[in-house]
Amino acid sequence: MRTKPYILKTIIKKVLTPQLIVFFLCLTGFQEVHAASQRVISTSPAITEILFEIGAGDRVVGVTDYCNYPKNACRLPSIGGPLNPNTEKWIALKPDLIILQDDSVVLNKHAKVFKIPTLEVSVNNLENILTSIQVIADAMQIPKAGKQLVDKITTQIDNYRTSIGKTKARHVLMLLSDTNDPSRDLYAVGRNTFLNELLSIAGGENILPDTMATYPKISKEFIIAKSPEIIIEVGPKSNLSKEETLAR
Structure with missing residues (x-):
């Protein structure tokens, strides 16, 4: 004797509760697993x-x-x-x-x-x-x-920030280059960068204007004209010897 369609639908609705559906999907391999990346x-x-x-x-x-x-x-x-x-x-x-x-x-x-x-x-x-x-x-x-x-x-x-308090800001130039190496172009740290944020937290004031690029290329003449109180080099150091550096 065949089960009538409407009776079959009733059985499915009663038996396949949401919990059983999830369990069934797990058994049949349809559950999506998000494993943490290992490589x-x-x-x-x-x-x-x-x-x-x-x-x-x-x-x-x-x-x-x-x-x-x-x-x-x-x-x-x-x-x-x-x-x-x-x-x-x-x-x-x-x-x-x-x-x-x-x-x-x-x-x-x-x-x-x-x-x-x-x-x-x-x-x-x-x-x-x-x-x-x-x-x-x-x-x-x-x-x-x-x-x-x-x-x-x-x-x-x-x-x-609390320890710095209201200390007067110093005018600073941050460079991604080594000023002692004549073979390297000079690139500075602009204002719209996280390095500039760190500089501000440390009590420094970037001498570069807002209008300049994020990491603009600058000249030594620009540095002389701006006359910063402090120059911070955050880029890789050159391969010049100690004697060559002192000579410059």
């Missing part, structure tokens, strides 16, 4: 430092030519630079996630070609850096570590 490629020094600081350094399998901190990151394979990535190395490393800065057009394009999952973050100012720390920690499924790091940085910044 991550970092595409910038900032991202690399965040990953290691939140305790996910053991899951990083590749970094860039510019990632030089912490020491353990220096021992990892390099995937090249943001403009000249070694995509063959990408494939060899078998990443399950590539973390990119949101302005990494070239890297993002290659990741899409090879169908590698990506996570985009922004590190262009302090607010975005703090947000990106939590975004990365969430993606690695260690949200508490992200919150702890964000709270730590926020507290340190607040404490430093």
Whole structure:
């Protein structure tokens, strides 16, 4: 004897409760599982430092030519630079996630070609850096570590601002270049950067006007004309010997 259609529908409605449907999907393999990434490629020094600081350094399998901190990151394979990535190395490393800065057009394009999952973050100012720390920690499924790091940085910044108080600001020029190396062009740190935010927190006043680029190329004549009280070099040092540096 066949079960009538309307009776069958009634049985299904009564028996297949939402809980049983979920259980059934689990048994049949249809449940979507979001596992934490285990083989991550970092595409910038900032991202690399965040990953290691939140305790996910053991899951990083590749970094860039510019990632030089912490020491353990220096021992990892390099995937090249943001403009000249070694995509063959990408494939060899078998990443399950590539973390990119949101302005990494070239890297993002290659990741899409090879169908590698990506996570985009922004590190262009302090607010975005703090947000990106939590975004990365969430993606690695260690949200508490992200919150702890964000709270730590926020507290340190607040404490430093309090200690500085109303100290008179000093006129400062921040350079990404070594002024002792004649072979290098001079690039300064503009106002719309996280480095400028750090400078302000430390009691400095950037001599560059708002109208200049984020990291403008400047001349030594410009430096002389502006006559900053302090020059801070935050870029890599030159290969000049001590004698050559003193001679200049």
